[in-house]
Amino acid sequence: MAISWGTIKSLLLFFGPILLPKAIGYYRSARSAPTIHGIPIRPVPSSVKRALLILFVTALAFLLRTLPAFAPENIFQLTKSRIQIPNDVLFARLNALRPGQPGLTSSDTLLRSRINSLESRLLFFQFGPDVLTNCQFCNAEDPNTYLYYFLPALLAPHLFNICVLALVTSGLFTGKDGGLWRMSATLAGGAAILLDVWITATYSYQENARATRLEDLHPFFWRMRVYRFIGLAFIDGLLGWLLYLSSTNRAFIIPATPGERIESSTKLLDNVRSKMNAMSILRNTVNRDKELRERSREYWVMEGDLMGELMEEREVVEGVNNALENRIDIRTISADAETYAENVLAPLRAMQGTTDS
Structure with a gap:
């Protein structure tokens, strides 16, 4: 015999209050999983x-x-x-x-x-x-x-x-x-x-x-x-x-298992190590060749002179000073230093007063 609509409604009224909150909680936890694990959204x-x-x-x-x-x-x-x-x-x-x-x-x-x-x-x-x-x-x-x-x-x-x-x-x-x-x-x-x-x-x-x-x-x-x-x-x-x-x-x-995270980290380290080896081989090649070594030295000398000229320009100097003044509050640093000194010297003064008495 087929299930009547009344029986279906009775089952929904009985199991609905039990299953619905669990379904909502599961959906919310599934939606918040990317944020918890720091996984960015990507295209399809x-x-x-x-x-x-x-x-x-x-x-x-x-x-x-x-x-x-x-x-x-x-x-x-x-x-x-x-x-x-x-x-x-x-x-x-x-x-x-x-x-x-x-x-x-x-x-x-x-x-x-x-x-x-x-x-x-x-x-x-x-x-x-x-x-x-x-x-x-x-x-x-x-x-x-x-x-x-x-x-x-x-x-x-x-x-x-x-x-x-x-x-x-x-x-x-x-x-x-x-x-x-x-x-x-x-x-x-x-x-x-x-x-x-x-x-x-x-x-x-x-x-x-x-x-x-x-x-x-x-x-x-x-x-x-x-x-x-x-x-x-x-x-x-x-x-x-x-x-x-x-x-x-x-x-x-x-979330990735510990084994998968270890494998990913290992691949990343291998990639970095191969790049460092390639850079080391390149530097050794340059240093062993007289012409390449001279060109490298001239390049860095030229870069150093250019950087020095740029740093001496008025606009650059003023920009650096403004950035330092905006980023560093001298008054706050002085107040913090005085507080730290007082905290350090307070026990010593207390000991000296006890000795004098």
Whole structure:
């Protein structure tokens, strides 16, 4: 039996006050991690840009599939008929709505022979018209046969989306930025499959048997189709948002381990050491060659003379004096010196007074 909306609201009211503060606290700690660890924000890497484009196109395609133009035809809704309507009247209304066609299509004729009982019409609202039209082994006396035939069509968008999630979180495609969310994306895709199959398999299709008006009929197949594509688009959008935050160091930062920090420091020291070795070799080469050594000496003599001339200019001298006066407060330094001297001499004066007494 499917879970009612009242049960869902009760579960949300019970678990909401417990889980919501924890979720908010986790999000805040994830957002503040870059500031705590001193990691700067960076632009979106090119590999992540490709992944975000793929997720955007996939989510947009799923949302477009929810439009009524792409949905299978509900002949009861189209003809505004009750579920108890006779077959001849139902398809006569359907034929009247298609003036541009020579008559009922072959699919309509086949469907007409498959929904001649109330049980088959109830299954029509659970699994849609394609299952009842094309399934050759399905039997209304065993509703599970319809479920077995419907499973591939139900799983197809989920499996496609899992392939997309696997691609955008692959280490070969997005590197470490995507691999961070690979497990979470796989679990989300798997949970969506289990939830969809469970809701479809446990739906109580007999509830439509009590509907006496068209408004009372529950179009389970068409609503679940919309919820399915919206849910897949939400998973893709959420993954794209998480990828954006983590790849730009805005949130969900994993601090480097001590081993990684040691390796980074070692590489930095090796780089500095190689540059110093190169500089030492260059200096030895210059000092060993008479011509280069003479050129080096002339260069530094010329630089020294030029610096001396610049420092003797009036504007330079005045600028240096102004900078020193602005940066150094002589009065404050004198007061600090007097205070320090008094603190040092105070114990000595106290000892001298004790001795004299």
